[in-house]
Amino acid sequence: MATLGTDVQTPRLAAARIGSDVGLLLAKLHAAGSVLNNKALADFGLRERSFSVLTLACSGLEPTQRELADFLSLDPSQVVTLVDDLERRGLVERAQGKQDRRAKIIVSTAEGRKMHTKARAAMDAAELDQLSGLSDAESQELKRLLRKALWGAAE
Amino acid sequence: MATLGTDVQTPRLAAARIGSDVGLLLAKLHAAGSVLNNKALADFGLRERSFSVLTLACSGLEPTQRELADFLSLDPSQVVTLVDDLERRGLVERAQGKQDRRAKIIVSTAEGRKMHTKARAAMDAAELDQLSGLSDAESQELKRLLRKALWGAAE
DNA sequence: AAACAATCATTGACTTTTTCAATGATCCGT
């Protein structure tokens, strides 16, 4: 299994006080992870974001584009571009909103679901790779803390 | 104390399997944090990145621009721009590398250190705000896990 | 029911950020 290309050992500057800044830690881990994820998804012609859209389209939650924008922290116009691409490739479709006819609901096609299954496996492997420095329990705890920081207690 | 402007409660889509993707969680928390941090730094004419550079310049570690680029996951040319700005404002200076005369060491000026002290206080408050959903122990644990995922065990 | 403001997806313009190749200076190994 390949390992992170960058920062395989603690760099000198991590000693600085900024090495504990949550913002920087998030930025670095996110940057490193994006490289891994996009590499893993390249075989499928996907990137982190289009994969996220495809995943949600496959979720059965019938998200509107507005919901996708909010959830993925994107501008609505960026969602248009992402959905355009996936729709052109026959992986998702725009359906009319049920209560609100202004909204478009994004749903996966059968082909989209097949693609998603394969891409998901690659993503899981990439995530395992990225968190290879943590034990399974620690990985779970990290995800729990991230979720809690974002959305509160839950459970 | 102000609270996160976005996602004050769990959104509908968080239920999807993707709501556990480390990549997405990192992206979202990082995005939300950046907004907060940049808002906190705006009073000082700084942004997340220039603050990071200023912090490292104040650290006493005498980083070279190459080290800054590596540590901050930036292209060397982006570091040039950041240092240009801080230097123009008299907050940091470029010094000649000690062993390597190609390299430029970035050091803070007295004024830079004053600025950094004030900005640091604002950043600490922003971080507290961002992690207000976590207990102190959880915040510490989150930071530890992020560091470990990035740089391995260490202490 | 007519009018009004608000929201959704979309487009297009604009700015910012990222990426990358080329360059001169300097370093290191031979």
Add this chain to the structure above:
DNA sequence: ACGGATCATTGAAAAAGTCAATGATTGTTT
């Protein structure tokens, strides 16, 4: 001393982000 590598810098090109305007539709107010 030579040749290949690394550093900071520049500039160009590509990608991503931001934002206002628009038509369709909704909910609300009168």
